[in-house]
Amino acid sequence: MAVRGANQQLSDPRSEVGPARTRQRAAALAPEERRAAIIDATVALLAAHGTEVTTRQIAEAAAVAEGTIFRVFADKESLIAAAIEQAFDPAPVEAELRAIDPALPLEMRLEAAVGVLQSRFTSIWRLMSAVGMTKVHDDHRDAADRRGPPTLSALAAVFEPDRERLCRDPMTAAQLLRGLIFAGTHPALLIDEPIPATDIVAVFLDGILTRPGLPC
DSSP: OOOSSOOOSOOOGGGOOSHHHHHHHHSOOOHHHHHHHHHHHHHHHHHHHGGGOOHHHHHHHHTSOHHHHHHHSSSHHHHHHHHHHHHTOOHHHHHHHHTSOTTSOHHHHHHHHHHHHHHHHHHHHHHHHHHTOSSOOHHHHHHHHHHHHHHHHHHHHHHGGGGGGBSSOHHHHHHHHHHHHHHTTOGGGOSSSOOOHHHHHHHHHHTTBOBTTBOO
16 A cells, blocks of 8 residues: 655654653553554554654654654554554454343343444544545455454344344344444445434344234
């Protein structure tokens, strides 16, 4: 991916002063923690500034010296690529879905799940727009495909406690709900704001719950 505005000259970290330098002295991080902090900061800043974000902005947000970035990543492009890769990682979403309390009523569980997925879709679309991605690249699509079944299984697990109430098995129900969430959240498909989670769940359940005397 072509990156605009990559920094060409690096500051000498020994000459740095101000908040970034001070914070580094105050709390040194282990290498993996430092790398994670830099990537986390970059993901957030990319959504706000796109690829025009500077390494100094990233350093200040990550609380490291600017030169530290280039001891962890070969260049700004490598850092941005790693940040985008992390943004597409579905593992945090799976964890959020599996953390939904199965003891809650079905409607409440689904509203929580819809909120998780709406937030996920929105953040991905915002990031893609900010960095100029018009479609998901093949490497990100391959990663999503590899994790697709676990992600869908995590959503299906939200239905599992009420399996006997459903006209469809939990996996099919999860596929249907995910499609409705996508349609109710994607900015290109909306007239105004995303459809509220409560409305999505209400419409969805009206079509999937069994009713006495009525066939599925």
